[in-house]
Amino acid sequence: MPESKVNRRNFLKIVGAATAAGTVDMVTYKAYASTNSAPNGWKGTSGVAGSSAASMANTASPPDHQWAMVIDLRSCNGCKSCTAACQKAHYLTEDQTWIDVFTMTDTIGRTYSMPRPCMQCENPPCLHVCPVHATFRTDQGVVLVNQGRCIGCRMCMAACPYQARYFNWNAGVEYPSMPIKPTPEMPVPQRLGTVGKCTFCVGNLNDGLLSECAAGCPMGSIYNGDMKTDVGVNSMGNTIKLSEFLYDNDAVTFKTSQNTHPRVWYILGHGQNLDNDDQAS
Amino acid sequence: MVVMDNKIESDQTDIVDSDADETWVNDVTESAMRSMRNKPGKAWWVAITLLGLVIVAGVIAWIYQLKHGLASAGYNDRAFWAVYIADVITFIGVSYGGAVTSAILRLTGQSWRAPLTRLAEAMALVTVIIGGTFIFPHLGRPDRFLNIVIYPNFSSPLFWDFMAILTYTVATMIFFYLPLIPDMAVVSKMLGEKKKLWQKFLYSSLSFNWLGSEKQKKALHRGLTIISLLIIPLAVSVHSVLSWAFALTSRPGWMETVFPPYFVIAALYSGTAMVVLVVAGFRKGYKLQRFITDRHFVRLGYLMVALGLVYLYLTFADLVTEGYTGITTGWIKQTVTGSYAPAFWFYVFAGELLPIFVVAFKKTRNVTGITVASVFVVISLWVKRLVIVLPAATQPLIAGAWGSYHFTWVSITITLAGVAAIPFLLMIMFRFIPLFSIEEMEEAGELGSVEQVSAHTQVLAKILAKYTGLEVTAPKASKTLTASETEGK
Numbered sequence: 001m002p003e004s005k006v007n008r009r010n011f012l013k014i015v016g017a018a019t020a021a022g023t024v025d026m027v028t029y030k031a032y033a034s035t036n037s038a039p040n041g042w043k044g045t046s047g048v049a050g051s052s053a054a055s056m057a058n059t060a061s062p063p064d065h066q067w068a069m070v071i072d073l074r075s076c077n078g079c080k081s082c083t084a085a086c087q088k089a090h091y092l093t094e095d096q097t098w099i100d101v102f103t104m105t106d107t108i109g110r111t112y113s114m115p116r117p118c119m120q121c122e123n124p125p126c127l128h129v130c131p132v133h134a135t136f137r138t139d140q141g142v143v144l145v146n147q148g149r150c151i152g153c154r155m156c157m158a159a160c161p162y163q164a165r166y167f168n169w170n171a172g173v174e175y176p177s178m179p180i181k182p183t184p185e186m187p188v189p190q191r192l193g194t195v196g197k198c199t200f201c202v203g204n205l206n207d208g209l210l211s212e213c214a215a216g217c218p219m220g221s222i223y224n225g226d227m228k229t230d231v232g233v234n235s236m237g238n239t240i241k242l243s244e245f246l247y248d249n250d251a252v253t254f255k256t257s258q259n260t261h262p263r264v265w266y267i268l269g270h271g272q273n274l275d276n277d278d279q280a281s
Numbered sequence: 282m283v284v285m286d287n288k289i290e291s292d293q294t295d296i297v298d299s300d301a302d303e304t305w306v307n308d309v310t311e312s313a314m315r316s317m318r319n320k321p322g323k324a325w326w327v328a329i330t331l332l333g334l335v336i337v338a339g340v341i342a343w344i345y346q347l348k349h350g351l352a353s354a355g356y357n358d359r360a361f362w363a364v365y366i367a368d369v370i371t372f373i374g375v376s377y378g379g380a381v382t383s384a385i386l387r388l389t390g391q392s393w394r395a396p397l398t399r400l401a402e403a404m405a406l407v408t409v410i411i412g413g414t415f416i417f418p419h420l421g422r423p424d425r426f427l428n429i430v431i432y433p434n435f436s437s438p439l440f441w442d443f444m445a446i447l448t449y450t451v452a453t454m455i456f457f458y459l460p461l462i463p464d465m466a467v468v469s470k471m472l473g474e475k476k477k478l479w480q481k482f483l484y485s486s487l488s489f490n491w492l493g494s495e496k497q498k499k500a501l502h503r504g505l506t507i508i509s510l511l512i513i514p515l516a517v518s519v520h521s522v523l524s525w526a527f528a529l530t531s532r533p534g535w536m537e538t539v540f541p542p543y544f545v546i547a548a549l550y551s552g553t554a555m556v557v558l559v560v561a562g563f564r565k566g567y568k569l570q571r572f573i574t575d576r577h578f579v580r581l582g583y584l585m586v587a588l589g590l591v592y593l594y595l596t597f598a599d600l601v602t603e604g605y606t607g608i609t610t611g612w613i614k615q616t617v618t619g620s621y622a623p624a625f626w627f628y629v630f631a632g633e634l635l636p637i638f639v640v641a642f643k644k645t646r647n648v649t650g651i652t653v654a655s656v657f658v659v660i661s662l663w664v665k666r667l668v669i670v671l672p673a674a675t676q677p678l679i680a681g682a683w684g685s686y687h688f689t690w691v692s693i694t695i696t697l698a699g700v701a702a703i704p705f706l707l708m709i710m711f712r713f714i715p716l717f718s719i720e721e722m723e724e725a726g727e728l729g730s731v732e733q734v735s736a737h738t739q740v741l742a743k744i745l746a747k748y749t750g751l752e753v754t755a756p757k758a759s760k761t762l763t764a765s766e767t768e769g770k
Contacts, residue, residue: 095358102680116679125531131439132428151428152351152421155439157361158530163678167361167421169352192350193421258531 063139066227067205067263068242069214070251071115074269076221078103078113085216086198091175091188096166098198099213115222117213118143118164118198119254119262126156126165134194136184141227141263142202144184150194157195161258165197210235227263308571309722310467313715315567317468324566325708332705339698342691343418351421354692359675359684364692365419367666368699370523370544371551372412373446374666375659377516378552379405379559380453382584384509393580396572397560399717402457404559405552407706409450411699418695438525445522449515456508458487462501463720466491483713493720520544527673533609534616534673539602543595547662550588554636554658557581559707561652567716575647582640582651585658593633596665615683616672624664632661 080101092098099117106112124143127135134150137143145156157165168190175189182188185203190196201211205224209215210233214222220236223245232240245251251265321329346353356363383401386394417423429443465488472480491497521541528540537543557578564573604613616625636654639645675684 104680114679129437129439129529131434131437131443132425132432133434134428134432149425149428149432150422151425152423153419153439154361154421155437155526157358158527158532158535158674161531161678163358166358167356168350169356169358170350195421 063141064228065205066141067120067200067202068141068225068227068232069117069120069200069211069264070223070225070232070240070242070245070267071117071264072221072223072249072267073112073114074267075219076101076113076115077219079218081216081218082115082213082222085212089188089201089212090196091173091190092166092196093170093172096168096190096196098164098166098196100163114266115213116162116164116254117264118200119162119260119264120198120200122261122263123259125159125161125258125260129155129159131155138202140202140206142200143197144199144202145187145195145197146184147182147187147191147194147196150191152193152195154195161255161260165195167195168192309717310719312567312569312572313464313717313719313722314468314471315569316563316711316716317713321712329705329708332701332708335701336698336705339695339701342694342698346418346691346695347423353689354418354695355687355689357684357686359677360671360686362670362674363686364667364688364696365415366526367663367670368415368696369412369419370548370666371659371663372408372415372699373449373519373523374412374544374548374662375552375555376405376407376409376412376453377449377520377545377548378550378554379408379556380456380512380552381516381549382553382556382581384456384512387505387509393577395722396569396717397556397577397581398460398721399715400559400563401556402453402460403707403710403714404555404703406453406457407703407710408555409446409453411702411706413446413450415699438522438529441522442526445515445519449512449519452508452512452515456512459501459505459508460718460721461714462488462491463493464715464718466493467719468715516548517545520548527669532673532678533676534603534612534669537599537602539595539599543592543599546588546592546595547665550585550592551659551662553581553585553588554655554662557585557651557655558659559703561648561655562704563707563711563716564648569716572717572722578648578651579640579646582636582646582654585651585655586636586640589633589636589658593629612672612676615676616668620683620685621668621672624668628661628665628668631657632665 078101082099083097083101086092086099087094087096090096090098099115102114102116103111104114120141120143122141124135124137127137127143131153132149132151134146135143135156136146152167154167157167171192172190178188180186182191185199187196187199201209201213204211205226210224211222214224214233215235217235220234220238223232223234223238223240223242225232225240225242227242230242232242232245246265249267249269251267253262253265255262354364379401383394383398383405385391387398417426420426429440433440465484469476469484469488472484476485521544524540524544527535528537530536560573560577560581564570600613600617603609615621635657639650639654644650671686675686677683
C-alpha cells in the first residue's frame with residue numbers, strides 16, 4: 001500500500017497533536033461521557049495497570065494512550081489482507097491467524113466477513129487463568145504474553161471466548177536473525193511450546209504507526225484508536241473522533257454477555273447479530 | 282459378629298476352622314511375603330521386560346515430542362487439550378478410587394477389605410505419581426514447570442490443581458506407609474542381623490521400632506483413622522479442582538456446576554475398577570485365591586456398579602441441562618450423533634451397561650466376569666474423559682467447522698507407557714513389601730469372631746516372638762479395637 005506510509009505518518013502527527021491538545025479533548029470527552037451513555041460502559045481513560053507484570057514487561061512508557069480498535073464491517077470485503085500482513089510481520093505459520101477473518105451468517109441467511117483480532121479485554125479471562133502470570137495487561141490496556149515465562153499449559157486457550165490464542169505447536173516458519181530478542185510486544189521469533197496472540201502491534205502504535213493489520217487493510221475497515229486522545233485512524237487516512245464515531249454508528253462489542261469488556265468495537269450495518277453466543281453448527 | 286457370607290466359597294472353607302489357627306497365620310505371613318521371598322519366576326521377568334520396553338518407548342516418544350513440539354502428538358489450535366489431559370484425569374482418577382475405596386472400607390470397618398487394602402493403596406500411590414508425571418508431556422514447556430512455584434498466580438485453577446495434587450500425593454504416601462509399619466518390622470526381624478544396607482534402611486528404619494505393643498497399635502490405629510478421614514476430602518478436592526480447569530472457562534460443555542461431582546464420581550468408578558484389576562492380577566500371579574475370593578470381587582463389583590449408575594445419572598443430567606434450551610446444542614449433537622458419537626456410545630455400552638449386566642446375572646458374577654467388566658470400565662472411562670475434553674475444545678466458538686484431533690504414534694506410545702508403568706511399578710514395589718497387611722488380616726476378623734481374632738493375635742504374637750525373641754502382648758478378646766473392627770460388618 002503506497003499511501004499507507006503517509007497514513008502512518010499522519011497517525012503519528014494526529015496522535016501527537018491530540019496529545020498536545022489533550023486537556024481540551026479530555027474535557028470534551030468527559031462531558032460527552034457524562035451526558036451520553038457511552039457504549040458498553042466504556043470508562044475511557046481508566047487504564048488498569050498490569051501491576052507487577054507491567055513493570056516486568058518493559059512497557060516503560062506512561063499511559064499516554066489507551067489503545068483500542070474499530071472494525072467497520074460495512075466495508076470489510078473478507079480479502080484477508082489483514083491476516084497476511086500480520087503473519088508476515090510476526091513470522092507466523094498459516095494456522096496462526098492472530099487476526100482471523102470469519103465468514104459469518106447474518107439473521108437473514110446471508111454471509112459477511114468479520115475480522116477477529118485479540119479483543120484486548122479489560123477483564124481478560126486468559127489473564128485470570130494463567131498459572132504463572134505469563135499473560136499480563138499493560139497500563140496502555142494491551143494484553144500481552146511473556147513467551148519467556150509461559151509454560152505452555154494452554155489454559156488461556158480454554159478460557160478465551162474469542163478463540164484468539166494460538167499455540168506454537170511446532171518449530172514454525174523460517175525467520176531471519178533478529179536484531180533484538182523477542183519481547184512481549186514483539187514476540188518474534190515465536191518460541192516453541194508457548195502461546196502467542198495478537199499484540200495490537202503496540203510497538204507500532206507507540207511509534208505512531210498503524211498496526212500491521214490496519215495498515216494492510218485495502219478497504220480501510222480497521223481503525224487503530226486511542227481512547228485517551230479519542231482519535232482513530234485507518235489505512236485510507238480517515239481520522240475519526242473515536243467516541244463520536246462509535247456512538248453515531250451504533251458500535252458494539254463482541255460477546256458482551258461474557259463480561260470481558262473488549263477494546264475492539266465493531267460497526268455493523270447488515271443485520272448482523274454479533275452478540276450471539278449460539279454455537280450454531 | 283460373623284463376617285463370613287452364608288455361602289462360603291470352596292477354596293476358603295477351612296478358614297473358619299479354629300483348629301487351623303496357626304496354619305492360617307502362618308499362611309497369611311507366607312502368602313503376604315510370597316512376592317518378596319521367592320526369586321521372581323520366568324513370567325515375572327518376561328512381564329517386567331516387556332513393560333519396561335513400553336516405558337522406554339514412551340520416554341523416547343516424549344523426547345521426540347520435546348524436540349518437534351506438541352504437533353507431533355496431534356495437537357492443534359482447535360484441539361489444544363486432548364489425550365494427555367485425559368490421561369492425567371484418568372490416572373489421578375483411578376488413584377483416587379483406590380485411596381477412597383480403601384479409606385471408606387477402613388472407616389466403616391468392612392473387615393472383608395483386609396486382603397485388598399495394601400494392593401489398593403499401592404495402586405493409589407503408583408497411579409497418582411504416574412498421573413502427576415503426565416502433566417509434563419501435557420505442557421508445551423515442561424522445563425519451566427517450576428514457574429508455577431516461582432511466579433504463582435493464585436487465581437488460576439491450574440495453580441490450585443498443582444497444590445491439590447501435591448497435597449494429595451503426600452497424603453497418599455502416608456496412607457500407604459502407615460499400615461506398612463508393622464509389616465516392615467516383621468520383615469526386618471525375619472531378615473535378622475545379616476541385612477544389607479538398603480534392607481536395613483528400608484525395613485529397620487521404616488518400621489520405627491515397631492514391637493506391636495498395645496500402645497503402638499493404638500497410635501497406629503488412630504493415625505490410620507485420621508489419614509483415612511483426611512484422604513477423602515483431599516481426594517474430593519483434587520478432582521473438584523481438576524474439573525474446575527474445565528468448568529471455570531466459558532466454554533459450552535465445560536462451564537457447568539455439575540462438573541466437580543461428575544469428576545469425583547468418575548474417579549471413584551474407574552478407581553474401583555482399577556482395584557479389581559490390580560487385585561485380580563496379583564491374585565493370579567501370586568496364587569492368593571485362598572485369601573482373595575469370589576466374594577471380594579462380587580462386593581467390589583457391587584460397589585463399582587453402584588458408582589457407575591451414579592455416573593450414568595450425572596452424564597444424563599449434564600446432557601439434558603446442556604441440550605434442552607438449544608443454546609449449546611452444537612456440542613451435544615457432536616457428542617451424541619456426530620464425530621464423537623462412537624466414543625460416547627462405547628462408554629454407554631461398554632462402560633455402563635456391560636458392567637451392570639455382568640453383575641446382575643449370577644452366571645457372570647464371578648472373578649472372570651467382574652475382571653473383564655473392570656477392563657471395559659477403565660478403558661471406557663478414559664474414552665469418556667476424551668469425550669468430555671475434545672468436543673468442548675474443538676467446537677467453533679465463533680463460526681466455521683469443527684476442529685479435530687488425530688492420534689499419532691507419539692501420543693499413543695506415551696499413553697501406553699503410562700498404562701504399562703502401573704503394573705511395572707507395582708510388580709517392583711511388591712518385591713520389597715508384603716502383598717497385604719499381615720496385621721490387618723489377622724485383626725480384621727477374617728476368622729469369624731472376636732475370640733478367634735484374639736486367638737489368632739496370640740498366634741501371631743508367638744510367631745513374632747519366634748522371629749524376634751521378644752515378648753509381645755496380645756490384645757484381649759474384649760479389646761474395643763478388635764471388637765469395633767468386626768462389628769462393622
